[in-house]
Amino acid sequence: xxxxxxxxxxxxxxxxxxxxxxxxxxxxxxxxxxxxxxxxxxxxxxxxxxxxxxxxxxxxxxxxxxxxxxxxxxxxxxxxxxxxxxxxxxxxxxxxxxxxxxxxxxxxxxxxxxxxxxxxxxxxxxxxxxxxxxxxxxxxxxxxxxxxxxxxxxxxxxxxxxxxxxxxxxxxxxxxxxxxxxxxxxxxxxxxxxxxxxxxxxxxxxxxxxxxxxxxxxxxxxxxxxxxxxxxxxxxxxxxxxxxxxxxxxxxxxxxxxxxxxxxxxxxxxxxxxxxxxxxxxxxxxxxxxxxxxxxxxxxxxxxxxxxxxxxxxxxxxxxxxxxxxxxxxxxxxxxxxxxxxxxxxxxxxxxxxxxxxxxxxxxxxxxxxxxxxxxxxxxxxxxxxxxxxxxxxxxxxxxxxxxxxxxxxxxxxxxxxxxxxxxxxxxxxxxxxxxxxxxxxxxxxxxxxxxxxxxxxxxxxxxxxxxxxxxxxxxxxxxxxxxx
Numbered sequence: 001x002x003x004x005x006x007x008x009x010x011x012x013x014x015x016x017x018x019x020x021x022x023x024x025x026x027x028x029x030x031x032x033x034x035x036x037x038x039x040x041x042x043x044x045x046x047x048x049x050x051x052x053x054x055x056x057x058x059x060x061x062x063x064x065x066x067x068x069x070x071x072x073x074x075x076x077x078x079x080x081x082x083x084x085x086x087x088x089x090x091x092x093x094x095x096x097x098x099x100x101x102x103x104x105x106x107x108x109x110x111x112x113x114x115x116x117x118x119x120x121x122x123x124x125x126x127x128x129x130x131x132x133x134x135x136x137x138x139x140x141x142x143x144x145x146x147x148x149x150x151x152x153x154x155x156x157x158x159x160x161x162x163x164x165x166x167x168x169x170x171x172x173x174x175x176x177x178x179x180x181x182x183x184x185x186x187x188x189x190x191x192x193x194x195x196x197x198x199x200x201x202x203x204x205x206x207x208x209x210x211x212x213x214x215x216x217x218x219x220x221x222x223x224x225x226x227x228x229x230x231x232x233x234x235x236x237x238x239x240x241x242x243x244x245x246x247x248x249x250x251x252x253x254x255x256x257x258x259x260x261x262x263x264x265x266x267x268x269x270x271x272x273x274x275x276x277x278x279x280x281x282x283x284x285x286x287x288x289x290x291x292x293x294x295x296x297x298x299x300x301x302x303x304x305x306x307x308x309x310x311x312x313x314x315x316x317x318x319x320x321x322x323x324x325x326x327x328x329x330x331x332x333x334x335x336x337x338x339x340x341x342x343x344x345x346x347x348x349x350x351x352x353x354x355x356x357x358x359x360x361x362x363x364x365x366x367x368x369x370x371x372x373x374x375x376x377x378x379x380x381x382x383x384x385x386x387x388x389x390x391x392x393x394x395x396x397x398x399x400x401x402x403x404x405x406x407x408x409x410x411x412x413x414x415x416x417x418x419x420x421x422x423x424x425x426x427x428x429x430x431x432x433x434x435x436x437x438x439x440x441x442x443x444x445x446x447x448x449x450x451x452x453x454x455x456x457x458x459x460x461x462x463x464x465x466x467x468x469x470x471x472x473x474x475x476x477x478x479x480x481x482x483x484x485x
Contacts, residue, residue: 011069
């Protein structure tokens, strides 16, 4: 199970790597014009450029997880991840749910407003990868051969996601409703309630269900509206903002310190690679308060460490609420929002949050570094070499097994007839033909190729040749690709 989670964590590295730059673009745009770019075209441009990526994190996860978890890094797996995500989010969109239930869109459960989340993206990617691993080499009867193999993967992904959508249609609003009820139950617990909110806010980030808690504390679901009241000055100084203030020490100081600890504990040969992700993600967290790039970098690689992070977040919110230190945000709890909110009437000793943040930076760095080294946690840059080698071995094993079938035999004979590695310079295929480039056409043994039973050979020029195989050409091309050095 742990190895599976670590593979999942590594699969997220590709989409996560693009997020810090997008977060910084949004943060700078928001700093130029806090009114979300309505007064500055340049600020609006930066915000939109960044949000085009940040707002589509679930889609990036669907594609990245499908690509990373598939047994071979193949584009059809990535495409299937996107297909799966589109199926479930379209079927469970508010408009679709309203149509299926025969009700007005306004009456649709709020849960479906948040169906496009990271959990759905990851789930879609996992389903797509599983379908690729199971069906990418399946051969259908000749009449349906066009839909065999990799073309079958997105079809099967769609079918499975239909079933998943049916389950979520009933389950998603129930779970969402439970979380809203839980949030309303802890509202009256004062600083303790703020701490519990911080804890579960982080624990629920992977599922996207943290929005259920946020809606209770930040908006007007239970009459709190912490964000709106803080910025409008309609509240009690030292109280209003208590569900926001404790995030500043974590996002501005704690998580960047955790990134530094992970960098310092990375293996020497991977330090440079780890630095490019961790330092950029840490800076984005400090400046803008966008933490997903950093959190998802270790969330699945070292889940125990993420639980520690969630506990520390809850502790930070408890401390800030207990001492009535308040600040607020409209974007997220980074330097930009801290600077803008500190002068507001309901901000109460906001600079104490900076001192609290420095303390949390020390706690995060020391605790993360200790736990990583003590328990050999697989944070970015610390993945096992053996684990990576075992994945390569799994691919090699599947190659060995597949060579027994007729497509592998055909591929080997065709490749030998083409002159092998010494003569073949490129290999591609269309719907029915192998499209090949060779160094010397005189070294091609057409008789040997025809002996495999292929329908025909088409010599284009002295370097390009096509071998007509039929609708099963993909399987031959795949086996031939495995033969190339």
